[in-house]
Amino acid sequence: MPKASKMKFYAVAVGRDAPNIYTTWDECSAKVSRYPKAMHQSFKTREEAERWLESKADVTALYSPENLRTIARGTQSSPIPVDSDDGLQRDARALGIEPSPPEQKVVLSPEQSRVFAEVKEGGNVFFTGSAGTGKSVLLREIIKFKTGRHSPNVIAITASTGIAAINIGGVTLHSWAGIKLGEEPVDRFVKKVRYQKSLESLRKRWQQVKALIIDELSMIDGSLFDYLEEIARELRGDSRPFGGIQLVLCGDFCQLPPVPGRDKKGREVPAKFAFEARSWDSCIGTPMMLKKVFRQRDQTFANMLNEMRYGKMQESTIRIFKSLERNVTYSDGIEPTEMYPTRREVANANTWRLGRLPGEPRIYEAQDHKGVDHKGEQISHERMLDILDKLVAPKTLELKVGAQVMLIKNLRQGILVNGSIGQVVDFATPKEAVESGTKIAQVESDKLHSRNGTSNINLVTQEILKYDWKWPVIKFTNGETLVVTPVDFTVNNGDGETLMARRLQLPLILAWALSVHKSQGQTLERVRVDLRRTFEMGQAYVALSRATNMEHLQVLNFSKEKVMADPKVLAWYGENVSTPEQEFDTDDDELSAFDEYR
Numbered sequence: 163m164p165k166a167s168k169m170k171f172y173a174v175a176v177g178r179d180a181p182n183i184y185t186t187w188d189e190c191s192a193k194v195s196r197y198p199k200a201m202h203q204s205f206k207t208r209e210e211a212e213r214w215l216e217s218k219a220d221v222t223a224l225y226s227p228e229n230l231r232t233i234a235r236g237t238q239s240s241p242i243p244v245d246s247d248d249g250l251q252r253d254a255r256a257l258g259i260e261p262s263p264p265e266q267k268v269v270l271s272p273e274q275s276r277v278f279a280e281v282k283e284g285g286n287v288f289f290t291g292s293a294g295t296g297k298s299v300l301l302r303e304i305i306k307f308k309t310g311r312h313s314p315n316v317i318a319i320t321a322s323t324g325i326a327a328i329n330i331g332g333v334t335l336h337s338w339a340g341i342k343l344g345e346e347p348v349d350r351f352v353k354k355v356r357y358q359k360s361l362e363s364l365r366k367r368w369q370q371v372k373a374l375i376i377d378e379l380s381m382i383d384g385s386l387f388d389y390l391e392e393i394a395r396e397l398r399g400d401s402r403p404f405g406g407i408q409l410v411l412c413g414d415f416c417q418l419p420p421v422p423g424r425d426k427k428g429r430e431v432p433a434k435f436a437f438e439a440r441s442w443d444s445c446i447g448t449p450m451m452l453k454k455v456f457r458q459r460d461q462t463f464a465n466m467l468n469e470m471r472y473g474k475m476q477e478s479t480i481r482i483f484k485s486l487e488r489n490v491t492y493s494d495g496i497e498p499t500e501m502y503p504t505r506r507e508v509a510n511a512n513t514w515r516l517g518r519l520p521g522e523p524r525i526y527e528a529q530d531h532k533g534v535d536h537k538g539e540q541i542s543h544e545r546m547l548d549i550l551d552k553l554v555a556p557k558t559l560e561l562k563v564g565a566q567v568m569l570i571k572n573l574r575q576g577i578l579v580n581g582s583i584g585q586v587v588d589f590a591t592p593k594e595a596v597e598s599g600t601k602i603a604q605v606e607s608d609k610l611h612s613r614n615g616t617s618n619i620n621l622v623t624q625e626i627l628k629y630d631w632k633w634p635v636i637k638f639t640n641g642e643t644l645v646v647t648p649v650d651f652t653v654n655n656g657d658g659e660t661l662m663a664r665r666l667q668l669p670l671i672l673a674w675a676l677s678v679h680k681s682q683g684q685t686l687e688r689v690r691v692d693l694r695r696t697f698e699m700g701q702a703y704v705a706l707s708r709a710t711n712m713e714h715l716q717v718l719n720f721s722k723e724k725v726m727a728d729p730k731v732l733a734w735y736g737e738n739v740s741t742p743e744q745e746f747d748t749d750d751d752e753l754s755a756f757d758e759y760r
């Protein structure tokens with residue numbers, strides 16, 4: 163019998179016969195090995211193990227048939243289980259579900275590889291480039307590399323906004339840094355984190371972190387950058403810039419700017435860009451520029467967008483943009499997505515379009531689950547709703563046959579990605595899908611979210627196959643037709659390890675209209691933009707640069723003034739990076755790397 167002091171308690175939250183506690187690793191391992199998305203942890207005492215299991219109770223119940231049924235409830239009849247496991251496996255094959263379909267491999271271009279090498283060397287890096295130059299693709303590769311080599315708690319994966327953070331499996335910079343609104347003076351914040359027992363994990367986070375990754379840097383305020391830089395030096399007792407943390411920053415200052423602050427009287431305080439921070443020069447050397455545009459293969463269009471980005475448009479460019487006012491029609495009935503500056507306009511436009519379609523809507527109600535906060539305490543219901551409200555996946559999704567939708571997850575099959583547009587053509591049970599030869603959409607595993615490299619796909623699909631619930635059948639613009647079933651969307655705590663909240667919902671949103679904010683980082687095949695609406699600085703560029711080609715882009719009310727870039731940004735790029743002309747100096751190697759990928 164092992165000595166009490168050495169005894170360990172293995173809690174299994176997700177696994178065979180879970181939840182349960184075991185006292186040997188062999189027993190635990192038998193329950194979790196090869197179990198999809200198994201979740202387990204060892205503890206010194208049984209009490210700790212039990213507490214941990216309690217904290218996980220909500221999130222582990224996520225895949226229960228009851229949850230899936232509630233999502234599908236809408237206007238559906240009660241579920242009818244299919245007969246046997248054999249039938250299940252046969253159906254899975256017919257629906258195109260492979261146990262682990264291959265993930266797409268990315269071949270980095272030479273300039274992306276140069277940035278990657280610099281990060282690998284341990285240097286502080288800010289890489290930038292116009293829309294569609296593969297910044298997000300590169301950042302994902304960097305994250306895979308970093309988290310593969312170091313334990314996740316020493317790599318901070320963050321972004322300026324919730325949506326951007328979720329795209330890279332991270333958290334917002336504010337949340338990671340534990341600074342709430344960031345209004346407390348540095349010395350007071352540092353003192354608190356140093357001496358308050360309840361903030362021990364935050365202190366460790368700051369002290370142990372080796373690399374800080376920030377995506378969509380353009381929306382980070384320069385004062386916030388300085389604030390965090392000082393905190394890092396103080397809390398780590400290291401006088402080097404940012405307390406010696408390796409910085410990996412990414413973004414395009416010509417896209418969305420930081421949100422202006424408010425002073426005590428509620429007056430707007432103009433925001434500073436990150437490059438205007440006092441500490442910027444000491445932290446970041448020469449920015450690394452990605453020049454090869456992947457999103458637009460048509461060089462003329464890529465050049466026009468770049469002129470727009472720099473606010474230096476030739477007459478011929480303006481003429482061509484104005485000529486895009488014409489109507490574009492598509493034979494498959496799927497319309498271009500119209501970009502709006504505000505969420506309210508988007509909601510109005512989508513609701514109006516859905517209302518005009520005949521037939522009863524089917525309602526898919528998300529199943530939300532509370533996780534724990536950074537202290538390990540369960541969060542409140544209100545907090546959960548507040549957090550999940552920032553997700554792209556809606557709480558309630560109303561669909562009808564004919565509704566235009568956008569996929570908001572990448573598919574493992576690699577044929578369709580986050581941003582792919584389609585139309586609801588039917589609602590079908592898995593059985594009906596098998597009979598009609600329609601495959602089920604399999605989303606990419608949430609490796610970035612779960613960090614433990616396991617796949618979450620089988621649990622959901624296995625449950626779904628057992629019951630005759632109806633799910634939407636979507637015909638996408640590339641001609642592919644798939645049944646789309648629920649997947650989970652997770653929000654992690656600042657430590658990047660514990661789950662704060664999670665939502666089970668279909669990876670779809672209505673997509674006749676989309677906000678510029680939500681479209682940031684996305685590639686869209688058919689786009690319509692009416693510039694008469696109030697587009698703030700950077701928004702028009704973000705909106706237009708989502709399009710892959712001019713044939714599928716309609717621009718209404720184009721005028722030079724509407725698309726002007728911020729003069730401070732232009733001056734900074736002029737001094738620090740390169741001229742627009744130099745940006746198109748791509749070499750053949752880069753093109754062949756791209757072709758190889760295709």
Ligand SMILES: Nc1ncnc2c1ncn2[C@@H]1O[C@H](COP(=O)(O)OP(=O)(O)OP(=O)(O)O)[C@@H](O)[C@H]1O
Binds near residue numbers: 270299300456
């Ligand atoms: N090395 C590569 N090979 C092939 N395609 C690539 C590569 N890098 C990026 N792409 C493709 O280019 C498109 C744009 O990439 P990505 O979204 O990463 O650009 P971005 O610079 O982050 O754009 P934005 O600033 O608009 O968010 C995507 O369709 C992506 O798959």
